[in-house]
Structures are given as C-alpha cells and as structure tokens.
Amino acid sequence: MGGVPKVTRDDLVSAARNPLAFIAERWTPDPRTVRRAALAALVMAVVIVVTGGAVRLTGSGLGCPTWPKCTDDSLTATREMGLHGYIEFGNRLLTYVLCAAVGWAIVAARSQKPMRRSLTRLGWAQFWVVMGNAVLGGIVVLVGLNPYTVAAHFMLSTALIAVAAVMWHRTGEGDSAPRPLVGQAVRQLVWVLVGVTLLLIAVGTVVTGAGPHAGDSSEVERIPLNWENVTKLHAVLAWIVVTLTFALWFVLKAVDAPAGPLRRTRDLFLILLAQGLLGYVQYFTDLPEVLVGAHMFGSCLVWIATLRVLLSLRERLVDEVDAPAPAAQTPVAARG
Secondary structure, eight states, X not given: OOOOOOOOHHHHHHHHHOHHHHHHHHOOOOHHHHHHHHHHHHHHHHHHHHHHHHHHHTTBTTSSOSSSSSSSSOSSOOGGGHHHHHHHHHHHHHHHHHHHHHXXXXXXHHHSSSOOHHHHHHHHHHHHHHHHHHXXXXXXXXXXXXXXXXXXXHHHHHHHHHHHHHHXXXXXXXXXXXXXXXXXXXXXXXHHHHHHHHHHHHHHHHHHHHSSOOSBSSOOOOOSSOHHHHHXXXXXXXXXXXXXXXXXXXXXXXXXXXXXXXXXXXXXHHHHHHHHXXXXXXXXXXXXXXXXXXXXXXXXXXXXXXXXXXXXXXXXXXXXXXXXXXXXTSOSBOOO
C-alpha cells in the first residue's frame, strides 16, 4: 500500500483560493466520466420537475408555508405538519441533490484535459439557473402559489433542462466550428419546430394555472381563463408540433440527410405520439393525478427530444489534441 500524499500548507491555501483548479491539477477524468456527469445533471433536472409536480398534485404546495425555513420556527418539516409538510420539504432537499449533480458536472468538465471552457460555462450556467429557480420557488410559496409565479418556475426549469441537454450533447463533440449536415431551409424548419414546442410547453403551464390542480387544499388563486378552452389550444399546438415533426422526417428523407437527424426526428415523433395519447386519456378521465404527473414527465422528454433534433443538424470535429491516443483510428465526428 502506498503512502498517504503529504499535504502542505501551500496546498491548503491553493485549494481554498481556487478549489476547481486545485482538483484539476491532480485529476484528469475519462471522457466517459465527463459525459456521465453531464447526464446525471440532466437526469436530476428532470427529476426535480417531476417531484415538483408531485408536490402540486398531492396538494402539498404549501406543506411548508414559508421560505427559506419550513415554518417560522423550524427549518425542517415537523410531525404536526403531516404528510404534506414532508412532501414539500423532501422536494426542497432534492434541490441539494440537483446542486451536487451540477457541481459534479462542473468539476468533471473543468478537470478534463485540455480544459474545455465551453463545457465549464454550460455547467456554471446550470448552477446559476438552479440558484435562480430556488429563489423563485421560495417566492412561489411566499405568494401562496400564485399561478403566474408557478408558471415562471416551470419555465425556468425548462431552461435548465435545455442547458443540461446541450452540455450532455457537447461532451460527445469537439470544440471546432460546427459544420451543418443539412441545408438552411431544413434548419429553419427545425427552429420553427423548437419555437412551437416551447410555446406548447408555455401554454401547458397556463392549462395548469387555470385548471383544477391548484397545488393546495386551501383557496388558491387561478388564472382567470376558461380551462377547457386553454386545453383545446394546447391540443392544437400539440398537433402542430406533431405535423411539423412528421413533415421534417419526410424532408430529411427527401434530401438524403445523414442517419443522425433522421433517428432523432423519429424518436421525437414516437415520444410525441405517446405524450399525445397520454394527454387525451387524462383529459377524458378527469385529470387523475398519476396521469398528470406522467404527462409532466413526458413534456420533459418532448423538450429534450426536440433539442436533440436541433443539435443533430450539425457536427463538430474532435481536434487531434482533444482525442485520446487509442482512439486515433476511430471516427472523428460525433453525430446526433
């Protein structure tokens, strides 16, 4: 067994001043480790959305009636608060798990050799979005689950998923200039698809804000719109997204696009069909909580799949200095 490395006072000072640089000097992660760290951050971004939905659907939104403490006298949930208090406080604790996952992604990206600043910036972007959304989540509680703040909270989570998905994708690419794999008209069509999908998600938050799941058993403000009319608008937008995806697949086939964009478009189409079926079932069964929660999870998958279609339209060659020596004879482009 080897001896324990001696840690000097200078080492401790260096670690205190710049802990990321200190770790990076002593550890070089495998590219797969960096990719897994980025994936862990993305998974936790989805998990926090789903568990936040569970808080709402169980009527636990005000289980902890204040913030940042759970009550005026207690940082944590107490037995007197019952199940709702534990559910709400448990969701708050998951924010720390999300921070740990994002922190791990930042450390892994910063320690990679050579350092890829683009990945590190994406990691830090996630961190600041998480911090902002944590504060916004506190505001949601303090204003008694105001539906507009709830909608903003969900949309900021959608932004977090977007950044996490891009970072995960970028771990499989190099840092050279992107080379388009399809023509400009196809790229414009995909940007329209992304925009309509984002609008679909935003209208979904209005459906929630106007619908029957207020998030708490007490009287909670609702968005003053006819819930069924907004739901119909949401369904129309969903069909537009499905139609655009179907059209995109035919266009990609017509222009003989690479396999990556075709595969990602097919995946998105299948996810949309499953999500649409789930949406209609929950609507005609009076919105059971389990199906609504599954629909929220599906919205995350739709958003990720849409972004993966966009990202698959170009490739970044891996620079020779970035490629591991044993992989010199492997393909230099990571598609999709």
